[in-house]
Amino acid sequence: MTRTLSLGFIPLLDAAPLIVAHEMGFAEQEGLRLNLRRAANWSQLRDMLDLGAVDAAHMLSVMPVARALGLGSGHGEIDVLMVLSLNGQVIGLSKALAASTRTLPFGDPQIGAALPSGEILRFGVPFPFSMHALLLHYWLSRIAPDLEVTLHSIHPPRMAEALEAGEIDGFCVGEPWGTRAVQVAGARLILPGSAIWSQSPEKVLATRKGWAETEPEVAGALMRAIWRAGEWADANRDSLAELLALPRNLDTSSLHIEPALRGQVLPLARGTEAAVPQMLEFHAGLTNFPWRSQAAWIGNELAQRHGLPPGPAIAAARTTFRSDLYRVHLGPAGAPLPRSSDKAEGLLLRDESVPAVLGSLSLARNRFFDGAVFDPARSI
Amino acid sequence: MTTALTIIVVEQDRERALMIVDALREAGEHRVQVIGSGAGLARRVAEQCPDLVLIDAGDPSRDALEELTLAAGPLERPVAMFVDRADQSLTRAAIEAGVSAYVVDGLKSDRIRPILDAAIVRFHVFQRMRSELAATKAALEERKIVDRAKGLLMRAKGIGEEEAYALLRKTAMDQGKRLADLAQALVTAADLLK
Incomplete structure (x- = not known):
């Protein structure tokens, strides 16, 4: 039935x-x-x-x-x-903010340290409780602790208009809205979310x-x-x-x-596409x-x-x-099952094979941009 | 006597806004203000220190109001979407009508109910108007496309209007397609071949 x-x-x-x-x-x-x-x-x-x-x-x-x-x-x-x-977010800067920030290759988290301090930077995210908001906060609070940043919830299709209207100086959003901000509002994409955490x-x-x-x-x-x-x-x-x-x-x-x-994004209008693993x-x-x-x-x-x-x-x-x-529900269907339901987030420099409930399985590279490891076994 | 509440209605369309304000006036003596949707919504709402905010549940800017649930300073009053725990049917009715209410922490349910009731009635009317308008528009568009397809057939095959229409209908039926979809395919193909 x-x-x-x-x-x-x-x-x-x-x-x-x-x-x-x-x-x-x-x-x-x-x-x-x-x-x-x-x-x-x-x-x-x-x-x-x-x-x-x-x-x-x-x-x-x-x-x-x-x-x-x-x-x-x-x-x-x-x-x-x-x-x-997993992943799928991109981070970008308004035309004005990009112009006053030293240029680094797309995907280099160090660009956070080059953002001009002194004025409050306003970033658009889809929702206050989103991975977009957490990744931005995680990255900026570590790479530029003196920077004052506020987050504003903006409907993703409106992100380009919000940039043009000067409501925000940057954003973290899912595609295709980042690319649209590049094409419509002259934004510059600087990072994929996976450059902050490779497995979010x-x-x-x-x-x-x-x-x-x-x-x-x-x-x-x-x-x-x-x-x-x-x-x-x-x-x-x-x-x-x-x-x-x-x-x-x-x-x-x-x-x-x-x-x-x-797996491609266009960081700059009239630029070339960048591949994002x-x-x-x-x-x-x-x-x-x-x-x-x-x-x-x-x-x-x-x-x-x-x-x-x-x-x-x-x-x-x-x-x-x-x-x-x-x-x-998924074990009997053939989904690989890890032995533990916890892993140390941020620990793996490359894909690694580990013992599974049956045989072995491959855990994907799992890194935070600052090399930190979040191990729940140690934080409880 | 209860004190008047400050109510904000978030609505871009002027006529709709006026209709909601009228309905709220009947629900009691309150200060009602209308603000537009879009840019900086959370900030503009917070500046007015409202007791209650009414917004179309499907408004694209609505997620910004979620920021108000996080009071940033000790003097700010946290806001939350109104859910009547004693009477879930009211919340359900509001959702069905497509209106949502955000209230300041501590505001009693019985003060909100009559206002929300009035808004629900009004939003039901909007919903009906909206679907009627959409249906009329779609019908009009379809008629235009069918007319164009008829015209193409009449010219290409040198046949009359009635014959062209019959041919379209028969082909649509034979292929199990909607008449308007077939007409659209014909018009698109003809445009490409121009």
Whole structure:
């Protein structure tokens, strides 16, 4: 019997696993019919999930953790069933700020030290509780501790206009909005998010707490469909661009979507494209595994930014990323399972093979720009 | 007697804004102000120190209001999206109507309810108007495209209007396509061949 599920999404590249699960038959294979519901902003998507208008949603990885820490609007707890994507952010400067900043090659985090101090720099991000905000804060507070920076939430399609209107001096946003700021507002891209943290969990599959336990079969079917959809998305990036571009999905030209899916960005108008390794990952390796240590890192960063005691924040954060459910539902489907649900974030200089529950698996390079290691085993 | 509340309505469209203000006037003696959506929304709202903010749930600038949930200074009053814990049906009705309310910490639910009720009624009207307008517009666009496709066929094949229309309809039915989609394909192809 076919079961219908409603899923909320925001029209962005990284909604791909949900869109592919629906369009390419991965959901149908699992006996699911997906009703994809597009939201206009993250607040609306959150409300849809909170009040049961959707069963699950494409969500910023920081939102469920912020909720567990009592930050932001909304009510009820949220479970993260899996990570939908890693990385995908780009950081850019307005034309004026780029002109008064020494030029360094695209992707060199040292450019943060060259930003002019003295005036407050205003950066646009999609949402106060987003990886974009945390990465910017992590990077700038370390590389330029004297710099005064404020973050402002700006609807990504408006990022270029906000730059032109002088509302902001820079931004961190997902593609294609960074490239659009380059083309429309003469912005200069300086870093991909992966230059700050090479393995940042960007979007997650979120449900109301307890939903997956009340409906274990449906939850398992949904997770398998999305996991296989991510595999297809990684392997078929050209077709993916066409699929995402359709009016019912992102409603834009596939030409805007293709470069980021190929791992390329255009830092400067009339410049040449720069290749970004691991620009945006949907499936490879352990991309989809919701590590407790990722949630702990997010919890720790939120605690630092908002003056909360880090110990309890980390403990609350860890409960949101449900690696236990991932093991139960995706292990039997063939997903590689690590022996521990924690890893020392920032520890790996290169891809490394480690023992898994069955055989071995490859952990991807995992570095912070400053070489720091966040080891939850030591911070608890 | 209760003191009047300061209410901000975030709405770009002047006519819609006036309709909401009228509805709120009927819900009690309050100070109602309208501000536009877009640039610097969080700052402009914070400057007015409102008790309550009403905004279209799908407004592209709405996420900026989430910044107000983080009070930066000790004198600032944190704001949160209004969720009536005693009466979830009101929150649900608001979401269905497409309006969301942000309230200052500590403001009692029974003060918010009549205002939100009034706003919900108004937003339902907007929603109906919007879908009617969209449907009319789509129908008009489709008729224009079908007319153009008919014209192309009439010229290319030297046939009359009725015959051209019959040909389009039959082809659409044979191919299992919508008449408007087939007409669009024909018009696009003809434009490319120009």
